[in-house]
Amino acid sequence: MRNLGLSNRFDGDTISVWQGWYACMWCGRNRWNAIHHIISPSSRRYKPGDFNKSLLNSSPMHNDVCHLYNPHLHNPEYERKLLKKTLEAMIILGYKLTTRDEEFIEAYKDCYDYDETLPCGGNSVCGTASDATTGCVDGGTS
Numbered sequence: 018m019r020n021l022g023l024s025n026r027f028d029g030d031t032i033s034v035w036q037g038w039y040a041c042m043w044c045g046r047n048r049w050n051a052i053h054h055i056i057s058p059s060s061r062r063y064k065p066g067d068f069n070k071s072l073l074n075s076s077p078m079h080n081d082v083c084h085l086y087n088p089h090l091h092n093p094e095y096e097r098k099l100l101k102k103t104l105e106a107m108i109i110l111g112y113k114l115t116t117r118d119e120e121f122i123e124a125y126k127d128c129y130d131y132d133e134t135l136p137c138g139g140n141s142v143c144g145t146a147s148d149a150t151t152g153c154v155d156g157g158t159s
Contacts (some may be wrong), residue, residue, distance in 0.1 A: 071121035
């Protein structure tokens with residue numbers, strides 16, 4: 018049985034990059050209150066390694082409403098969408114990839130290789146980079 022505890026917490030640099038971001042990556046509403054791993058040990062696709070501390074594996078969310086007890090978080094489609102949304106956010110913020118980020122992309126390259134023609138349904142993760150600050154992963158509205 019896999020250990021579900023996280024031993025690879027995010028560092029201060031990861032947290033500081035998100036300080037100017039206002040929207041929860043899951044619902045799109047303002048005032049997220051925690052940064053969570055997109056691919057954590059509870060994910061079926063999790064691979065052990067220090068690369069999991071990559072900023073690209075982080076997602077600001079409302080802890081109680083959008084993260085805890087959310088049965089959809091580790092659905093492979095939603096993991097891919099959150100990873101894409103995080104990458105789009107980093108482009109908007111002018112973030113420069115680190116070696117750890119490149120290792121993360123290489124480890125989970127299958128997550129970044131998917132059909133760009135997924136239906137977006139308005140505000141969603143598969144929208145354009147300009148939608149990244151307001152989009153809703155679950156297709157809801159902000």
